[in-house]
Amino acid sequence: MQPSLLPFLLLLVLAGRKAANLSKSIVTLYPPWFHVLKNDLVTLRCEGSGTPEGNSILWLHNDTIIPVQIQDYNIITKNISYSGKYQCQRGQSALSEPVGLEVFPDWLVLQTLKLVYMKGESMVLRCHSWENKGISKVTFYQNGIGRKFFQHDSNFSISKVDSNDNGDYFCSATIRNRRETSRVVRITVQDPSSSTSSSSKIWYILFYLVMGVLFAADTGLYFTLKREINGPKNKRRPLTRWR
Incomplete structure (x- = not known):
């Protein structure tokens, strides 16, 4: 292995371990139905590891930040614009997988x-x-x-x-x-x-x-190193006697 590749591989290993240790947040629906009607009350709960500081919970709707920072996000589905994917991030957890909600009139x-x-x-x-x-x-x-x-x-x-x-x-x-x-x-x-x-x-x-x-x-890599070792620069000149 080339020495220049070693730091890069170490960074990949460390990043993989960090991602594995960082559990994802979870969005749960109450009631648990993802197909709803207009004017239904839906509660989205954000769960994850760690305690959020000052209710600092991030909510997203279709990749747009929602201006709320609470664990239980209550919505009344007034129209179909409430349809889409919802995500959250709580405490030390990673961003959750999207949960779909579809509103029908x-x-x-x-x-x-x-x-x-x-x-x-x-x-x-x-x-x-x-x-x-x-x-x-x-x-x-x-x-x-x-x-x-x-x-x-x-x-x-x-x-x-x-x-x-x-x-x-x-x-x-x-x-x-x-x-x-x-x-x-x-x-x-x-x-x-x-x-x-x-x-x-x-x-x-x-x-x-x-x-x-x-x-x-x-x-x-083997044949590359072999060519470098056996290349013209690495060939030893024959020894000659002093006259």
């Missing part, structure tokens, strides 16, 4: 905790009405087929999802003697074994790719 919205479930997980769906208006005759649809009907209950749950639960979901309900329908939400169910196998293949490919690059670099 509708009468109904189908809410779920996430869009991708693993096989065997439980799934909860909620048919939510604008300003929590009273609803009745709630029906949940999967791929256009009515799956469950409730007179007043707006929640539908599946204890263990499988591949048959893939599809497009929406709900309908009666509000003030009018039948309203939500937008479609696509939900995917994945098999953990297949995803693990795919990720393992990716790691194997990355491993052999890195090893190949390192081997090529070492080989090139």
Whole structure:
């Protein structure tokens, strides 16, 4: 290894260790739904390691700083401009991963905790009405087929999802003697074994790719040093006797 590369590699190692020790902040939604309606109250909580000094918490909405520095950021989604990604940074933690929030100007919205479930997980769906208006005759649809009907209950749950639960979901309900329908939400169910196998293949490919690059670099460095050692400047002149 060339001596000039050593300080650079040491800096990379130290930077990697520092990044690994710096945990990320986390944004949590209360209630936990990321699809909401106009005039809904949503609380975003910023959690992270360390204690923020003087409530110095950084909030971002679509990469723009929000002028608040509190742990619980309450918003009323007055219009769709509140849609987008939210991030925060608290104390000694790093900036959080973005959490998406989507606001719809509708009468109904189908809410779920996430869009991708693993096989065997439980799934909860909620048919939510604008300003929590009273609803009745709630029906949940999967791929256009009515799956469950409730007179007043707006929640539908599946204890263990499988591949048959893939599809497009929406709900309908009666509000003030009018039948309203939500937008479609696509939900995917994945098999953990297949995803693990795919990720393992990716790691194997990355491993052999890195090893190949390192081997090529070492080989090139070896022949470079060999040429320098055997070059004309490094050849010794034959000894001659004094006459």
